[in-house]
Each structure stands twice: as C-alpha cells, then as structure tokens.
Amino acid sequence: EFPSGNSDLDDYSNRCCQRSLAWIPVIFINLVVGWSYYAYVVELCIFTIPNNAEKISYLVVFHLFFIMFIWSYWKTICSRPASPSKEFCLAKVEKEQYEKEQPDAQQDILKKAAVGLPVYTRTGTGAVRYCDHCQVIKPDRCHHCSTCDMCVLKMDHHCPWVNNCVGFSNYKFFVLFLAYSMLYCVFIAATVLQYFIKFWTNQLPDTHAKFHVLFLFFVAAMFFISILSLFSYHLWLVGKNRTTIEAFRAPVFRNGPDKNGFSLGFSRNVVEVFGDQKKYWMFPIYTRCTCSPQNLFTCLIFKGKS
Structure with missing residues (x-):
C-alpha cells in the first residue's frame, strides 16, 4: 500500500x-x-x-x-533467506498477554511457549531468545537482520556483494x-x-x-x-x-x-x-x-x- x-x-x-x-x-x-x-x-x-x-x-x-x-x-x-516457521510464533492470546507484562513475566510466557520447540540456545542472561520486531521465538542460530528486516535461520552474515x-x-x-x-x-x-x-x-x-x-x-x-x-x-x-x-x-x-x-x-x-x-x-x-x-x-x- x-x-x-x-x-x-x-x-x-x-x-x-x-x-x-x-x-x-x-x-x-x-x-x-x-x-x-x-x-x-x-x-x-x-x-x-x-x-x-x-x-x-x-x-x-x-x-x-x-x-x-x-x-x-x-x-x-x-x-530468499529462510525465516522461522509458524510454530515459533506466539499465539494471539500469548502475544497480547506478552505485550502487557513486565520483563520477568514476559520470560515466563516465552518459556511456556517454547516447551516442545527445538530451542536450546539462550541469551547471554539465560533468557529465551525472542525477536520483538518479528514477534517470534528465535530458533537456534537464528538472528534478526536489520537490512533484510527479518529473522534469518542459521544466519551467517549479510553480504553486500550479493x-x-x-x-x-x-x-x-x-x-x-x-x-x-x-x-x-x-x-x-x-x-x-x-x-x-x-x-x-x-x-x-x-x-x-x-x-x-x-x-x-x-x-x-x-x-x-x-x-x-x-x-x-x-x-x-x-x-x-x-x-x-x-x-x-x-x-x-x-x-x-x-x-x-x-x-x-x-x-x-x-x-x-x-x-x-x-x-x-x-x-x-x-x-x-x-x-x-x-x-x-x-x-x-x-x-x-x-
């Protein structure tokens, strides 16, 4: 639009x-x-x-x-860069609740949502990795690229030459x-x-x-x-x-x-x-x-x- x-x-x-x-x-x-x-x-x-x-x-x-x-x-x-599947997205109810809560409560929501997902990596502080921009729980090795404006699976780097x-x-x-x-x-x-x-x-x-x-x-x-x-x-x-x-x-x-x-x-x-x-x-x-x-x-x- x-x-x-x-x-x-x-x-x-x-x-x-x-x-x-x-x-x-x-x-x-x-x-x-x-x-x-x-x-x-x-x-x-x-x-x-x-x-x-x-x-x-x-x-x-x-x-x-x-x-x-x-x-x-x-x-x-x-x-096209591969992005996380829908299984890593919060449900509508979880997303609404997440946006209302404080950081500690938000982590509790993410931990519950991550149960059953193949997610083993954490942030430096031990929290579940979550992208606020894409609103997805990050799979292992996934990172957000600001240039592509998306989360990229097993991201290595953004290459300007390609x-x-x-x-x-x-x-x-x-x-x-x-x-x-x-x-x-x-x-x-x-x-x-x-x-x-x-x-x-x-x-x-x-x-x-x-x-x-x-x-x-x-x-x-x-x-x-x-x-x-x-x-x-x-x-x-x-x-x-x-x-x-x-x-x-x-x-x-x-x-x-x-x-x-x-x-x-x-x-x-x-x-x-x-x-x-x-x-x-x-x-x-x-x-x-x-x-x-x-x-x-x-x-x-x-x-x-x-």
Whole structure:
C-alpha cells in the first residue's frame, strides 16, 4: 500500500533509495565480470593467442569455470533467506498477554511457549531468545537482520556483494560462489601470465588488446588474493559447523556458552552444509541431509545434549 502523509512518504522514499543503492555492489561485480569475459574471450583468445589448440582448450575450461561461477553467484543472490516457521510464533492470546507484562513475566510466557520447540540456545542472561520486531521465538542460530528486516535461520552474515543474507537457505551456494570465483580468477591469471609478460616486454605488438590483457592479469590476481582468505575462513567455519556470528560470539546454551556446541565432527559438519549426496556437492543446487527439520536448526540432538 502506498504511504499517506509526509512522514510516511519520507520513510517510504528512504527505504526505496536504500534498496536501490544496495544493488550498486552487485552491479559493480557484474560489470567487472562482464568486462573480464570480453577481455579474455575476445581480446586474449580471439585477437592475441595464435595457436588454435591453445585457444580452444583455454575457452573450454574458461567457460566451465565461468558458468559455475555465475550459476552459484546468482543462486546466492536469488535464494530468499529462510525465516522461522509458524510454530515459533506466539499465539494471539500469548502475544497480547506478552505485550502487557513486565520483563520477568514476559520470560515466563516465552518459556511456556517454547516447551516442545527445538530451542536450546539462550541469551547471554539465560533468557529465551525472542525477536520483538518479528514477534517470534528465535530458533537456534537464528538472528534478526536489520537490512533484510527479518529473522534469518542459521544466519551467517549479510553480504553486500550479493545484496542478500547468507544463511541456511543459501550458505552452500555462497561457499561454492567463493570457490568458483577463486578458480575463475586463478585460471585467468595463470593463462594470461605469459601474454602479460610478452606485452610488458614488448614482445607482442602494441595493439588495443594490450590494455585489456595487462589489466586483466592485475584484476584477476587481486581478486584471487582477496577471495582466497575469505574462502579459507569459510572452509574453516564449515569444518567447525559455525557461522560468522558464532565465531565472534559463542552461542549460549542452557548450561552456558559453548563455541563447539553445534559441531558434529568434521565429516558430519560438511554434510550439514553440502548434503548427504556427494555427487551434488559441487553444484549450486539445494541438497538436504538426512537430519529431521528440527535438527537442521540445532544439531545438539545428535550429541544428546538438552
């Protein structure tokens, strides 16, 4: 519904402006990738490389990495963040009562409502985690994202480069996006290097391809170095079954904080992200593990904790 009144109109305009500006990093990435495609395929492979066998082999491998990179990138962007199901919402009567009570009484209401729910984590003070904005009891590993304006299951972080929250619904896609973008960059840098040297030392004629080849190497190398550190960090998180939020602040359980509270062992931690079927691990498609839906939000059941 279109807002009425000056203040509502101003708020609406600000939100629209913020949402539009949020796409700038995504547009920037797509422009860089679009230019890199042109520079590699046209300027390098078509205009610079003389050997047809080398040219064809480079193009085949390049397009393989390019397709997987674009596929995983847009899956990360387009996957809507998963939010808590209706079981975690207070009933109408409970909600009305909650809004009238003092904090201590509110916690009693939340504790009763949380009975039977797979909720094992607490706030730092030991209270049931509740989002006043979304009006839901937060499942384990769920956090409210102020940018997306919603509670996100297994929230890792909000990534401006994909203009989306990275969490339960797209974390696999995000890790694959990092992996394929890194492979894309290192392949470009490795195959461009010899022609970079030839242009730099004037072994090749000074054509319009020179700028593209020289700049392509620098950009690919720069992005590879920056992505490598981020990819390595997230591989470590996958192996530990932690999110970025949990790595900075250990989750608090009923018996206190435990940074390894969700870890099931390395192999099972990997399955939690990539699914049981290894043949689908390298593809940005949704794969589920054999856990029950509740265990997808909290892995404590596997460890027998309560």
